[in-house]
Amino acid sequence: MGGGASTVTNHVTSAETNAVADDVTKPAKSTVSARLAVDRFEIDEEQSHIVVDQELCRSTGTGRRIIAVCPAGVYSEKDGEILVDYAACLECGTCLAVATPGALTWTYPRGGFGVTFRQG
Amino acid sequence: MTGTETEPDFDVIVVGAGPAGAAAAYRIAEQGRSVVLVERGDAPGAKNLSGGVLYGRVLDDVFPGWVDEAPVERRITRHVTTFLTADSSVGIDYASATLTEPVNAVTVLRARFDPWLAGKAEEAGAFLMPGVRVDALLTEPGSDGERRVVGVQAGDDQLRAHVVVAADGVNSFLARGAGLRRKEPSNHMAVGVKAVLAMPRSMIEDRFGVVGDAGAAHAVVGDCTLGIGGGAFLYTNTESLSVGVVLRLDDLVLSGRTAIEVFEHLLEHPGLAHLLAGGEIVEYGSHLVAEGGYESVGDLVADGFAVVGEAAGLTINSGLTVRGMDLAIGSGLAAGDAIVEALSSGDTSAAGLAGYRRRLEEGFVLQDMKTYAKAPKFLERTGMYGDYGELAAGIFHDVFSLDGSPRKHLVSVARQALKASRVSVRQLVSDGWAGVRAL
Numbered sequence: 001m002g003g004g005a006s007t008v009t010n011h012v013t014s015a016e017t018n019a020v021a022d023d024v025t026k027p028a029k030s031t032v033s034a035r036l037a038v039d040r041f042e043i044d045e046e047q048s049h050i051v052v053d054q055e056l057c058r059s060t061g062t063g064r065r066i067i068a069v070c071p072a073g074v075y076s077e078k079d080g081e082i083l084v085d086y087a088a089c090l091e092c093g094t095c096l097a098v099a100t101p102g103a104l105t106w107t108y109p110r111g112g113f114g115v116t117f118r119q120g
Numbered sequence: 121m122t123g124t125e126t127e128p129d130f131d132v133i134v135v136g137a138g139p140a141g142a143a144a145a146y147r148i149a150e151q152g153r154s155v156v157l158v159e160r161g162d163a164p165g166a167k168n169l170s171g172g173v174l175y176g177r178v179l180d181d182v183f184p185g186w187v188d189e190a191p192v193e194r195r196i197t198r199h200v201t202t203f204l205t206a207d208s209s210v211g212i213d214y215a216s217a218t219l220t221e222p223v224n225a226v227t228v229l230r231a232r233f234d235p236w237l238a239g240k241a242e243e244a245g246a247f248l249m250p251g252v253r254v255d256a257l258l259t260e261p262g263s264d265g266e267r268r269v270v271g272v273q274a275g276d277d278q279l280r281a282h283v284v285v286a287a288d289g290v291n292s293f294l295a296r297g298a299g300l301r302r303k304e305p306s307n308h309m310a311v312g313v314k315a316v317l318a319m320p321r322s323m324i325e326d327r328f329g330v331v332g333d334a335g336a337a338h339a340v341v342g343d344c345t346l347g348i349g350g351g352a353f354l355y356t357n358t359e360s361l362s363v364g365v366v367l368r369l370d371d372l373v374l375s376g377r378t379a380i381e382v383f384e385h386l387l388e389h390p391g392l393a394h395l396l397a398g399g400e401i402v403e404y405g406s407h408l409v410a411e412g413g414y415e416s417v418g419d420l421v422a423d424g425f426a427v428v429g430e431a432a433g434l435t436i437n438s439g440l441t442v443r444g445m446d447l448a449i450g451s452g453l454a455a456g457d458a459i460v461e462a463l464s465s466g467d468t469s470a471a472g473l474a475g476y477r478r479r480l481e482e483g484f485v486l487q488d489m490k491t492y493a494k495a496p497k498f499l500e501r502t503g504m505y506g507d508y509g510e511l512a513a514g515i516f517h518d519v520f521s522l523d524g525s526p527r528k529h530l531v532s533v534a535r536q537a538l539k540a541s542r543v544s545v546r547q548l549v550s551d552g553w554a555g556v557r558a559l
Contacts, residue, residue, distance in 0.1 A: 029388065030315075030384060030387055030401060031384075032380050032384075032404075034401075035315060035401055035404035036404060038401060038402055038403060038404065039403060039404055039405070065373050067378070068372060068373055068376075068377070068378050068379070069311055069369060069372055069373065069378075069379050070379065070380075071311060071313040071379045071380060071383065071404075071406035072406065073380055090404075090405050090406045091167060092311065092312075092405075092406040092407050092408045093290065093291040093408045094309075094311040094369070094379075094406065094408045096291065097303075097304065097306060097309045097369060097408055098306055098309075098369055098373060101303070107293070108160055108167075108253055108291075108293075109253075110253055110275075111160050111251045111252045111253040111274070111275075112162065112251045114167070115167070115405070116161065116162060116166045116167075117165065117166060117167065117168065117169055117230065117231050117403065117405055118231050118403060119229045119230075119231055119316040119360070119402065119403040119405075120165055120166075120168050120169045120170065120229050120230025120231040120232075120233075120234070120403075120405070
């Protein structure tokens with residue numbers, strides 16, 4: 001279990017998380033970054049558990065599909081390149097399920113790293 | 121070097137301390153065999169997430185009185201099924217106290233429930249090893265010259281055992297490594313996206329019509345997923361709600377939408393505002409669901425190796441009930457017994473482990489998988505996720521909206537609504553018949 005970890009336990013205040021929480025007639029507006037901010041992550045600063053093959057992501061449509069299905073918004077596209085924010089990964093593996101073999105290398109983070117569910 | 125030259129560290133290595141792994145480890149330890157339960161999270165449950173309903177009768181024989189002892193949230197006495205459109209909803213509300221005599225379904229939060237079950241395995245003598253990611257299976261030629269599983273590789277460490285149990289969840293890298301599971305087509309996979317919303321006890325009881333430790337399970341189809349194959353769920357916990365969508369991956373990709381967008385549409389849906397408003401999101405998570413059913417269950421054993429729970433594809437989506445944890449526990453118990461039997465006979469090859477599948481065939485796990493074998497195909501029919509909700513809403517609108525025009529009998533109201541909807545009589549009959557046969 002290597003070093004270089006940083007614990008992120010952002011208890012975002014409810015005012016930030018739920019912009020309209022005081023208006024009880026409407027459900028709270030919620031963004032993915034605010035939702036992820038209440039989760040607990042132990043970030044592996046030394047290595048990413050996700051690697052994309054840019055060429056295959058483009059040519060097979062994998063890039064478009066993994067952006068669509070990832071609930072954490074780990075994947076985005078900029079100037080034709082797939083960007084990977086692996087620190088936000090919820091470790092479900094849905095991206096791997098829609099990826100063309102070879103376009104995406106996805107494993108679980110090393111032991112002790114990644115998301116920790118406190119509810120589940 | 122052959123497997124027999126190196127003395128195993130344990131009789132059995134179980135990879136994954138979820139319900140399947142913990143149940144297997146419990147059974148093995150209870151019968152006096154040495155077993156290590158390896159978990160990649162800091163504690164059991166730390167990496168696990170469910171919608172949240174456990175159909176827990178399988179535990180009655182193993183841990184009598186478990187409902188009172190285990191950290192369960194609420195006992196489900198109310199099942200509500202709702203067809204939702206953009207501006208209306210039509211529902212079926214089934215409530216009965218008989219659902220808790222005995223308790224049939226409970227809501228659970230995995231970070232609380234899984235440590236309890238893994239604790240049972242530890243009490244029985246299993247050795248829990250948390251914070252360790254298993255990277256691969258160790259294989260060596262056995263006495264017959266065929267490669268067999270002899271242990272696992274975790275970082276620089278190797279652990280050896282007579283049998284390795286893969287309880288490593290839906291992505292099961294171990295089962296794939298052993299060649300027991302192929303990549304599923306995306307129409308057999310779905311993504312579950314869920315938030316836990318903290319809510320005061322009294323608010324939950326008022327809104328969901330439950331009291332004390334009773335709870336409600338809501339299944340919602342239609343506009344909550346923007347017509348994408350799948351559905352939404354709302355489950356009551358003690359002081360929170362589990363709220364989420366399950367989206368079939370082929371349909372999600374085709375729709376051009378994102379899972380995030382659909383989940384936020386659910387949270388903001390006016391048809392659910394009366395239930396969700398004021399809830400504070402305290403956790404967000406996701407889980408991949410295998411929905412291939414019986415057809416996608418392949419070989420469950422190899423030489424020195426067995427697969428249990430979701431790793432073996434043991435999940436059922438019947439449309440009304442989504443099941444995984446009970447099948448996981450059932451398969452873990454069956455595998456545990458079969459492995460003890462194999463260890464006693466001295467034959468832990470695939471043939472020696474055949475008692476595992478036999479037990480599943482004789483018990484509820486594979487029998488239920490077979491009963492619902494047609495459900496995945498039925499749930500791919502498209503009417504379920506949009507048109508039928510519109511149709512039902514149309515009928516009820518005409519029944520209850522007294523606009524001064526002369527009333528018509530229900531039959532002609534229904535006929536008119538059917539005409540106005542995108543549903544054909546032929547489709548309705550065909551789907552209805554398929555539904556009766558599949559579910």
